[in-house]
Amino acid sequence: MSQLDDYREVAPKGTADFLKLLAKKLQGKRVLHINSTRLGGGVAEILRSLIPLLQDVGLDAQWEVISGSEEFFRITKAFHNALQGQEQNLSQGMLKTYVEVNRENAGRLPHEADYLVIHDPQPAALIENRPCKGKWIWRCHIDISRPQWKVWSFLRRFVVRYDAAIFSLPRFAQRLPIPQFLIYPSIDPLSEKNRDLSDKEQAKILRRLSIPTDKPFLLQVSRFDRFKDPLGVIQAYRLVKKHHDIRLVLAGGEATDDPESEIVLSEVQEEARDDPDIHILLLPPDANLEINALQRAATIVLQKSLREGFGLTVAEAMWKGKPVIGGFAGGITVQLVYGVTGFTVNSVEGAAFRIHYLLDNPEVMAKMGDDAKEYVRRNFLITRHLGDYLALMNFWGR
Amino acid sequence: MLGRSARDEQQLLEAIEEVPLDCIYYHTHSFFLRHKYIAGPYPNDFATWAAIQVRDRVLGEKLGVLDPYEFESLESLRVEIVTIIEEHLSELQIIPRAIYGEPFHFMQSRIIEVATGLAARTLTEFREILATVDASVIYYHTFEAMLRLGRRKGDFSIWIEEQLGLPELAQKISRLDPYMTSLEIIRHRILKLCDEVLEKRTLK
Numbered sequence: 001m002s003q004l005d006d007y008r009e010v011a012p013k014g015t016a017d018f019l020k021l022l023a024k025k026l027q028g029k030r031v032l033h034i035n036s037t038r039l040g041g042g043v044a045e046i047l048r049s050l051i052p053l054l055q056d057v058g059l060d061a062q063w064e065v066i067s068g069s070e071e072f073f074r075i076t077k078a079f080h081n082a083l084q085g086q087e088q089n090l091s092q093g094m095l096k097t098y099v100e101v102n103r104e105n106a107g108r109l110p111h112e113a114d115y116l117v118i119h120d121p122q123p124a125a126l127i128e129n130r131p132c133k134g135k136w137i138w139r140c141h142i143d144i145s146r147p148q149w150k151v152w153s154f155l156r157r158f159v160v161r162y163d164a165a166i167f168s169l170p171r172f173a174q175r176l177p178i179p180q181f182l183i184y185p186s187i188d189p190l191s192e193k194n195r196d197l198s199d200k201e202q203a204k205i206l207r208r209l210s211i212p213t214d215k216p217f218l219l220q221v222s223r224f225d226r227f228k229d230p231l232g233v234i235q236a237y238r239l240v241k242k243h244h245d246i247r248l249v250l251a252g253g254e255a256t257d258d259p260e261s262e263i264v265l266s267e268v269q270e271e272a273r274d275d276p277d278i279h280i281l282l283l284p285p286d287a288n289l290e291i292n293a294l295q296r297a298a299t300i301v302l303q304k305s306l307r308e309g310f311g312l313t314v315a316e317a318m319w320k321g322k323p324v325i326g327g328f329a330g331g332i333t334v335q336l337v338y339g340v341t342g343f344t345v346n347s348v349e350g351a352a353f354r355i356h357y358l359l360d361n362p363e364v365m366a367k368m369g370d371d372a373k374e375y376v377r378r379n380f381l382i383t384r385h386l387g388d389y390l391a392l393m394n395f396w397g398r
Numbered sequence: 399m400l401g402r403s404a405r406d407e408q409q410l411l412e413a414i415e416e417v418p419l420d421c422i423y424y425h426t427h428s429f430f431l432r433h434k435y436i437a438g439p440y441p442n443d444f445a446t447w448a449a450i451q452v453r454d455r456v457l458g459e460k461l462g463v464l465d466p467y468e469f470e471s472l473e474s475l476r477v478e479i480v481t482i483i484e485e486h487l488s489e490l491q492i493i494p495r496a497i498y499g500e501p502f503h504f505m506q507s508r509i510i511e512v513a514t515g516l517a518a519r520t521l522t523e524f525r526e527i528l529a530t531v532d533a534s535v536i537y538y539h540t541f542e543a544m545l546r547l548g549r550r551k552g553d554f555s556i557w558i559e560e561q562l563g564l565p566e567l568a569q570k571i572s573r574l575d576p577y578m579t580s581l582e583i584i585r586h587r588i589l590k591l592c593d594e595v596l597e598k599r600t601l602k
Contacts, residue, residue, distance in 0.1 A: 012532065012533065013529075013530055013531070013532065013533070014530055014531040014532035014533075014535070015532055017514075017531075017532070018512070018514070018531075018532040018534070018535075021512050021513070021514060021515070022510075022512055167399065170399055170403075170503030170505060171403070171500060171501065171503055173399040173400075173401045173503065174401055175401045176401060180399040180400075180401055181399065182399050182505065328498075333500065338450075346498070378533075391510055394510050394512075395508065395510060
């Protein structure tokens with residue numbers, strides 16, 4: 001388990017000492033994070049790194065997970081989709097189940113703390129049973145900029161009872177009578193997905209994945225979903241292939257909660273069928289080392305999303321010193337400073353042009369990769385995330 | 399986050415007239431704290447939004463040239479921004495709008511002061527500490543100090559002049575234009591100026 005001092009080598013100058021100072025007034029404060037899963041997904045990944053760091057700087061930080069039946073999680077999945085803008089049918093009975101399961105969890109889970117951070121919609125209704133003491137914060141990780149209004153207005157009545165809400169992008173903010181804070185998500189530079197790999201380790205993993213390293217390769221890591229535009233990536237690759245002998249690697253898992261995912265994957269496989277330089281990898285959810293090795297070995301990383309939440313795969317690739325070309329969507333736009341840390345594009349042609357440009361200008365590619373890494377070091381590492389939480393708690397403690 | 403946004407330049411103008419001063423501060427002064435490493439196309443959010451998201455380069459340039467540290471108060475800075483946008487819109491037939499780009503989202507911020515416990519008594523100590531502290535320390539003692547003290551000199555220049563008796567070095571530091579660069583570049587330049595003085599002393 002990593003401690004703050006382990007990050008001295010990777011975080012910006014003075015960060016570790018500054019974080020300790022920021023935590024000084026908060027010594028012994030009880031912080032409780034509650035979410036819906038301990039395994040899988042970005043929230044669990046962040047909490048796994050964040051909780052030990054909060055403890056290391058002197059806070060009494062704990063992490064609890066709500067429990068519920070399969071039916072409950074089916075309901076909250078529908079919630080999640082509706083808040084992200086998909087049309088969903090939620091009956092009164094389903095809403096009642098949601099509230100009841102939250103009530104059961106409120107009776108079971110500890111909720112005596114100075115700061116309670118409740119993540120995402122699943123446990124949001126725990127607020128109904130809040131004790132008098134402690135600040136309650138709703139941390140929303142999903143894109144609720146275009147929610148299905150019926151579901152949002154149901155959830156909103158719980159959200160307004162919190163002391164504050166945190167969103168990942170300014171455009172996710174809502175009209176709410178409580179303070180709303182902006183905190184970007186982050187990556188852990190010491191995790192399996194992002195830690196340094198030796199050349200030997202990297203080569204071994206690539207061999208296992210059957211990815212030859214004889215030519216430069218483009219990489220997109222994302223699930224097979226229309227919003228990630230894998231077919232657009234293949235088209236852009238084909239436009240560049242006329243000028244450069246390259247490979248394309250599309251790596252990702254199937255989206256088990258998306259019935260269209262299988263169709264998208266078969267369309268991608270069909271499109272790539274006659275081209276031995278296109279590699280499609282179906283990776284399990286825990287393939288962190290494999291993703292790490294692919295990102296490190298890639299020449300250019302793509303994230304040509306048409307819609308995106310935050311898109312932390314961009315920061316992951318940038319941390320490995322890679323130039324990234326991303327779709328102009330969601331959090332990609334705050335990670336890629338156009339022409340400095342990467343390029344955002346709005347079309348297949350735009351992506352092809354920038355890939356071609358970078359392959360023709362290796363010195364630009366190297367500089368962009370270096371700048372990208374520094375940009376992530378300062379803005380998207382877990383140390384910055386820890387600092388944001390400490391600043392928020394200090395803000396209330398004044 | 400205020401939960402308020404503007405899609406066109408008229409909405410931007412109306413909101414700038416109404417938002418709290420903390421919001422004006424966030425989008426002009428605190429830019430450098432948020433972009434410690436790389437400065438954006440323009441050093442304030444209003445200019446960058448006009449140029450990048452609305453694709454109105456003229457307004458971007460007009461707002462980009464504004465130096466917030468030349469204004470005696472945030473209120474007078476607000477008046478100047480409003481005047482620039484009003485004048486610009488009066489010359490146009492159509493109000494420029496973010497058609498493909500993102501709307502402008504209004505934010506506000508507060509500075510939390512944290513004592514680092516680090517103190518320098520000599521130029522050598524000052525140089526050593528400056529080289530290793532978090533970049534927010536540089537922000538606080540340069541940008542924030544100018545607003546706090548109401549003069550175009552930061553804490554570093556004043557201390558070097560008054561406590562170390564090095565007016566020449568203090569003047570060189572105060573002449574560095576923080577508005578056109580990033581915190582890391584300011585750190586680098588101050589360290590270089592200190593090294594020059596320290597090297598001269600060694601040669602003597």
